[in-house]
Amino acid sequence: MIFDPPVMALLLASAFSTVIVALGAVFGVHVLLHWNLADGHARQIRMEKRTYLVSTALMLVMVLQLATLVLFVHNADRMAVLFTGAMCAVGTLNVNEYGMPAFLIQVAVFFGAALWLIVNAADNMGRDYPYTRFKYGLLVLLAPLVIAGGVLEWLYFLNLDPNVITSCCSKLFTPENAGIQADLSSADPKLALYALFGGLALLMGLAVWAMRARAGAAAYGIAGSLFFIVAIVAIISAVSSYIYETPNHHCPFCILKPQYGFIGYFLYLPLFLASAIALGIGVLSLWPLPDSLRDRLPMRLHHLVLVSAGLFAIFGAVALYAILASHLIMFG
Amino acid sequence: MIELKDVSKIYNEGRPNEVRAVTDVTLSIPAGRVTVFKGPSGSGKTTLLTLVGCLARPTEGRILLDGELISSLPERFMTEVRRRTFGFVFQRFNLIRGLSVLENVMIPAYPLGPDYRELKSRAMDLLARLKLDHKAKMKTEYLSGGESQRVAIARALINDPEWIIADEPTANLDSKLALQFLDEVRQLKETGKSIIITSHDDRIVNADVVDMVVEMEDGRIIGIEERNAS
Amino acid sequence: MRHWLARQRYLVDFTLAALLRRKGRNLMLLFIYTLVIFILASVIFFGSALRHEAKAVLKGAPEVTVQNLVMGRHAMAPPEWVEKLKKVRGARRIEGRLWGYFYDKANGANYTVMVPSRYDRKNALKDGETIIGAGLARVRDVRRIGHLFLLSPKGKLMKLKVKRILPETSELVSADLVLMSRGDFLRFFDLPENGGYTDIAMQVRNRNEVAKIVEKISKMLPTARVITREDVLRTYENVFSWREGVVLAMLSAALVAFAIFAFDKASGLSAEERREIGILKAVGWETSDILAMKLWEGGLVSLFAFIFGVAAAYAHVFLFDAGVLAPVLKGWSVLYPQFSLTPQVDRLQLATLAFVTVIPFTAATLVPIWKAAITDPDVVMR
Ligand SMILES: Nc1ncnc2c1ncn2[C@@H]1O[C@H](COP(=O)(O)OP(=O)(O)OP(=O)(O)O)[C@@H](O)[C@H]1O
């Protein structure tokens, strides 16, 4: 099925990212071994010049990764007509055993790339480039993930067999079944909603604290990253049911469909971006503050906290809207 | 004040065409004065100027600007220092063809993202001071040599730097224009700017605005002459 | 933030001016880029429009069709089957259909000859009457004569009065259609009165029960082959995607050539341009400023090429009926060339297009852009 145009586009994108990150990682090893800013000799200057190429390329990878995620899911949704039993992206992703892992790794790569860019931006503010080794260490770690993602994606598309009868969301995301999806679906919706909105309130509180103290920023970063999981659980167990207006449908993918006004994108995009930024805030504020960033990093962290909290608030507002606009009444 | 300590610059390091353009230079350049580097062609004047002006990093040695070590800064921060501290007037003026005089003057400020109207009025003020405001809209390729140089001076001043650096400023000018340039140097000095010029033009070297002459040969300093000692 | 925005604006302004200053070179690049996007977009639009047509046609098709197989080959379905199938719960509008293909020696075209459905009031026919597809009407020049003369496979001449010509718009499959009454059909193909049906069509009351009904029928009529509309749709989808994909894969060769061209353009910085970048850096621009400017340049060129290319492809496919591409992609009977496609462009296609064009362009220009950006500022001193 690799001759399908969107599939070709996705494979092209993953080839691009894989090559860039792999080359970046090779360069990263060089940096880890030889980086010395005090040195004015040719190798160091060449290396410093190369960092511009690497960070520009990784910025492109990040943008591409976000676009790829959207396209990947959208395409899986469209291809559902090709497979017996598939009704949305879940069915398509389950046609073979590579689909779901490929998808989850894409999500992980997105977070990895976003974290890298945030650390990179902070690094570029300090006259001694305080995070350079950390940053390139991170890139070296990111590379296997990206390569695994690319390989899985190839395997997935190569092995898409239209004759396979797959199981879709209505089978997987059902409380009665076994498996992780079923467990997520059977989470108590009331509890999940409390956790969702309670978590949002907590995050807003932490954001205010983060404006005052570094510890607050650290707490916000950790809480924001963990909140991603809470939010996904809440979407599966409760919010999605409100959107579908049936208490039994729990699919996290069907909400991306046009018949629900693409509301899923309005939920996921702010959530993903906000969580990625929170992750960056957490990492930067847990790391000891370098002297060269004493003036500028706290300011930058404030900005990031504001942006991230704003995006979380948008996410919360969309979720609330979905619940209030629904005709489904789950709790008396 | 700019201090150089044992500064060397090697081009094409490790290759067969390796050149030691500047060797073990130690020098203090005072602020608020006019300093001239002189010496025969190929003696390393321009190279030394690029090191002082943060256009390139020395291979060895240290450079301090008002006590702050700038020679080992990464390029990103070296540029930051350069654009707030130094304005350049090049031998070949190096205006960008196809753009107007006004745009050429404003270009150094673009990366700082200033308010457009504020920037434009600053540029027009500078052009007026150099008697070029009536040519603001003109493309630079139609300017005369003297006018080009005054545009280059306006461009060097747009970010209000403390230091002005000029490489062979009079090489392409006739006597009258050379005198006019010296006049502008005098005015800049009066407004408190520090100026460094390279030249083997006697009109410059012997001018009375000059406070210090540094003589070079084969990449080394062979003599320093201080005048107008205050 | 305000400074950041202002900086971007200055960079865009500068970039636009720079693009205009080197008009010849950039127009050349823009033209070729646009051309590549135009071709790719035409392929994608055309493929998806065809798929859309096919789906629209299939919408009216029966949900389940039952065929008889004898020795693994298609055979006439016995008339008793219709009665048997009527007992299957959940099935309705069960009807034996008569249709077949006919090769017209007169002009070397294949027709689909068919008896209209009992439920199709609009196309009901008496003996001696016919309704024909527009493609066929054109080939046989029926518009002027008003009668259709057909030489049956056995050599008998049949004269039919043309009652109506099916409209041309958006009916890919009807172009070669000849509808005739049951009596005429049996006579034309020389079939016995009770010889059965080509196949048996039915609708299903509840779509979720299709699988169950298929299972029941297979049990009841072991020699039957049961085809659901979803099966057909799936096959169509596959075939079309595949065709489109092959064309796209071939075009990627062109794309690679284009990428090399772009690389060449981007890396072949003229001495003047190098100098210009040197000047910018010397007067206070930083490597990342130059990079940002050059990325804007690439982005703007991509954007313009994308808009022009897509607009041109839209016009080409939907206003001019894909004149350039149709022969490659359709590859069907001579009867098809004249029909208009319903404009049909979705986000997925545009995203796909953006991916397959912008990624190679960016990949090809990235290193040259960076090479330009790291130009040493001291070059302007020489
Ligand atoms: N980028 C470079 N690569 C290699 N060699 C260089 C480079 N720049 C300068 N040189 C060499 O360094 C030496 C000093 O050059 P520099 O331009 O500093 O001399 P100068 O005193 O300014 O001469 P002039 O009076 O002719 O301008 C020369 O031998 C020159 O060839």
Ligand SMILES: [Mg+2]
């Ligand atoms: Mg020189």
